Structures are given as C-alpha cells and as structure tokens.
Amino acid sequence: MKSRMGVRAAVALSSGALAVLAFHGTASAAPAPPGGGSWDHTWSGAAGDFKVYVKEYGDVISVCDTKKDGKSPTVWVGPGSTTRYKFTVPGGTGSCATKSASLGGKYNLPEGQKFTVTACSWGCGAKPFVNDH
Structure with a gap:
C-alpha cells in the first residue's frame, strides 16, 4: 500500500x-479558421487585429478577433457602400462570429451581385467579392 x-x-x-x-x-x-474547410477570400486587418473569412457557397462570412487590445471587430456587409447587415465579434481575443445564408433573410446574399465586406477594430479593411456560387 x-x-x-x-x-x-x-x-x-x-x-x-x-x-x-x-x-x-x-x-x-x-484563432483557427471557423468552420473548417476552404475559404474563397481571407484577409487580415492592417493592425493585425482581425481576420476575415468569406465562403461564397452558403454566403458564410466569419470574422475573428486576433489581437488582445480590448476592442471587438465590427463588420459591415453590403453592396458597395450600402449596409445589408452588420455584426460585432463578441468575447475578445480568439473569438469569432459567423453569419451565413442558413440564418435566412438579409444573410442570404443574392447570387451574381458584388458585395463588400468592411471590418474595423483599430483600423479598417474592406474587400469586395462577387457572390457567384
């Protein structure tokens, strides 16, 4: 014993x-890329404070907070400078937020239309894409 x-x-x-x-x-x-799989478009904020992921199939837009700075990234999605919807990443460093067509309504982006995803935390970044699948 x-x-x-x-x-x-x-x-x-x-x-x-x-x-x-x-x-x-x-x-x-x-933060790992949310949801796994391949992404059609990805980019990071110039200050290294967020990462954006776009998957055209399913209209999936995910944003992750990548910098311990006390700020939460906010995202605007819309055609050109018009806002179709916006959301904020809650939870601080390492957290992500995702919106997709599966939520219905404004999150189901029309096919063949050009959209711009703008994300801001300390700095801002915007990238356009054509929702073609």
Whole structure:
C-alpha cells in the first residue's frame, strides 16, 4: 500500500503539469479558421487585429478577433457602400462570429451581385467579392 504522502505528491505533480499544459495551450492559441474547410477570400486587418473569412457557397462570412487590445471587430456587409447587415465579434481575443445564408433573410446574399465586406477594430479593411456560387 502506497503511503498517503506519496500519493499526495503524485497528485500534486500531475495536477501542476496539467495546469501548465492547459495554460500554455490557451495562452499561445491563435484563432483557427471557423468552420473548417476552404475559404474563397481571407484577409487580415492592417493592425493585425482581425481576420476575415468569406465562403461564397452558403454566403458564410466569419470574422475573428486576433489581437488582445480590448476592442471587438465590427463588420459591415453590403453592396458597395450600402449596409445589408452588420455584426460585432463578441468575447475578445480568439473569438469569432459567423453569419451565413442558413440564418435566412438579409444573410442570404443574392447570387451574381458584388458585395463588400468592411471590418474595423483599430483600423479598417474592406474587400469586395462577387457572390457567384
């Protein structure tokens, strides 16, 4: 039978090792592309504060907060300078928000039309795309 002191030491060591691993994984993790799969268009904010992902099939637009700066990226989607819808990424660094045609209504973008996705946090970036599939 093992001594209680030996068992406590083993538990303390393994708990400490798990805590270090868990902290290391959280601290160094960058947001992964949401939803997996391939994206038709991706770009980052000039200040490195957000990343935008666009998948034309399904009208999927995802944005991730990539900088620990206390600001949440806001996104506007619309034809030209008109806003069809907008959303903000909640939750801080490493969090993402996604809108898609599966939500219906304004999120179902008409085919063959040119849209611009504008994202802003500290800086702004805008990219147009033609929703052709």
